[in-house]
Amino acid sequence: MSTRxxxxxxxxxxxxxxxxxxxxxxxxxxxxxxxxxxxxxxEQDPACRAALRAVYPRFGQHPLVAELAERALTASDIATSKGASSWPYPNRATAEAALAHCRKTRPAGETELTGIHGVTCLIADAASTPAAKAFWQHTGLGASSRQAAIALGQEQNASASAVENARSKVLRRLTRIYSCEGDAISLHPSGMSALHRALQLISSIRPDRPVLQIGFPYVDVLKLPQVVFNGAELLLEDSAASVSAALERMQPSAVVVELPGNPLLRCIDLPTIAELAHRQGIPVIADDTIGSGVNINALPHADLVFSSLTKSFAGRGDVLAGSLVLSHHSPWRDQLAAAAHSLRPLAGLADNDLIALDQGSADVIERVHQLNRNTLSMAERLRDHPAVKTVFHPGECRHFKALQRPGAGHGCLLSFELKGGTQAARQVYDALAVCKGPSLGTSFTLVCPYVLLAHYEELAWAKRCDVPSHLLRVSVGLEEPQDLWERFLQALESA
Known part of the structure; x- marks a missing residue:
């Protein structure tokens, strides 16, 4: 797969x-x-942006998607306006949803849809482009790079039999991981589109209400309901008294939690919070991407569990995908299942992406357990290093332990803060001989200054939430542990 x-x-x-x-x-x-x-x-530096040969697909357009977008843009009358943009979607339904969002939020703007090579592009003028970009990023419903490659004639569609074989194998793996029936699981173009589907289903039974998110949020998990649905409120204080009061006051459509949170890797008390929510007739949506369904079981407590399969499940970093699981424990199971039957999802996981997901996830169980071990070892070693101030890892969280499956670990992620603050973090980051960039769950170690990447425009807010901007997040890979530790040791000498 990879030449390097x-x-x-x-x-x-x-x-x-x-x-x-x-x-x-x-x-x-x-x-x-x-x-x-x-x-x-x-800061959108032109020289930096020009050097990028890839991008996280929701934060920008993959080069193949960008080429398709440019072809559509040049054929549009809106293209003559300065600052116009083009956003390819896999079908007309998704593009129409993006169009409706733009027209609702930027009614004075000019937007249109145009078909090109089997996909539908949203064309937006400068006034509507921020709304178009927000919908693209928060929903994760945009056309994938493989869909763009097919549209451009650079790749071929997989055969129907190959696609169904891949779908069957992926669903079998997920049903084993979640110990559920196959009809409880749906596949989506990304983790965020899986959340979009969850919110769509929740809105059908509890319409016109905001959600309540508990714990420091992954940026788009909070932004999606805030921007695209009916709003969201964030509650950082997760004590039973605070949660109970917020539920009583808001009567939200649902409670949203991450297991654990990103990047501090703390886990809320899911059983208690779910009990409080259910007592008031409020469903719970949980994101188990970081903890991994291999390690934790949220289904006895959460009504819907979504996950970014892009991360540890696929493990290769070359496919965007998501899953949504409907818990058979949920008091709303029948209502949500009926809604899922009557409300078609805007887009499914593309055929060629499904093939790649199957290939990447073939060894998911063994690989996740190895990542668990490697990450725990790295966390323990970092904790003992004199330059390190704090290590964040789910192994220290009793609420995470309460959700763990027998013999399971804590996932592939840790974060750490250096005693020397920003200057030390900068020096260590530059000196680290590992891959550095966004995302997580890959077989190779991946480090980033997460808060800068996810919250650059709101660093003061993150600081008020006790999340330091100089924190380094590490997705530990499958490197030989001693070799990897020696690379970290050498970098830590510069702190």
């Missing part, structure tokens, strides 16, 4: 800026090897 072995030859030096991670056509991450590269990326 990132386990042994990582993209970590300045010359690696913009290299796809992995070294593959459909990579979903990109090398930002120096601290200054991250800043330049966030």
């Amino acid at each position: 072995d990132l386990l042994r030859d990582p993209c970590w030096q300045g010359s690696d800026l913009g290299h796809p991670l992995p070294d593959a056509t459909h990579a979903v991450s990109v090398a930002l090897p120096r601290w200054n590269d991250v800043i330049a990326y966030e």
Whole structure:
């Protein structure tokens, strides 16, 4: 799959800026090897942006998607206006939803839909482009790079039999992981589109209400209901008294939680919060992407569980996908199942992406357990290093332990803060001989200054939430643990 072995030859030096991670056509991450590269990326520096040969697909357009978008844009009358943009979607239904969002939020703007090579593009003028970009990012419903490659004639559609074989195998793996029936699981183009589907179903039984998110949020998990649905309120204080009061006051459509949160990797008390919510007739939506369904079981408590299969499940970093599981324990199971039957999802997981998901996830159980072990070892070693102030890892969280499956671990993610603050973090980051960029769950280690990437425009807010901007997040890979630790040791010497 990859011509460059990132386990042994990582993209970590300045010359690696913009290299796809992995070294593959459909990579979903990109090398930002120096601290200054991250800043330049966030500040839209033209030289940095021009160097990128890949991008996380919801935060921008993959080069193949961008080429398709440009072809559609040049054929549109709106293209003559300065700042116009083009957003390819896999079908007309998704593009119409994006169009409706733009017209609702930017009624003075000019937008239209145009078909090109089997996909539908939303064309937006400068006034509507921020809304178009927000819908693209928050929903994760945009056309994938493989769909773009087919539209451009660079790849062929997989055969129907190959697709159904892949679908069957992926669903079998997920049913074993979640110990549920296959009809409880649906596949989606991304983790965020799986959340979009969950919110769509919840809205059908509890309409016109905001959601309540508990715990420091992954940016788009909070933004999706805020921007695209009926609003969201964030509650950082997760005590039973605070949650109970917020539920009584808001009567939200649902409670949304992440297991654990990103990047501090703390887990809320899901059984207690679910009991409080259910007592007031409020469903619970849980995101188990970081903890992984291999390690934790949220279904006895959460009514809907969504996950980004892009991460540990696929493991290769070359496909965007998501899943949504309806719990058989849910008091709303029949209502939600009926809604799922009557409300078609806007888009399903594309055929060629399904093939890639099957290939990547074939070894998911063994791989996740190895990632668990490697990450725990790294967390323990970092905790003992004199330059390290704090290590964040789910192994220290009793609420996470309460959800763990027998013999399971804690996932592939840890974060750490250095005693030297931002200056030390910058030096260590630049010196680390591992791949550096967004995303997680890959077989190769991937490090990023997460708060800068996810919350650059709201760093003061993150600080008020006790989330330091100089924190380094590490998705530990399958490198030989001692070799990986020696790379970290060498970098820590610069702190």
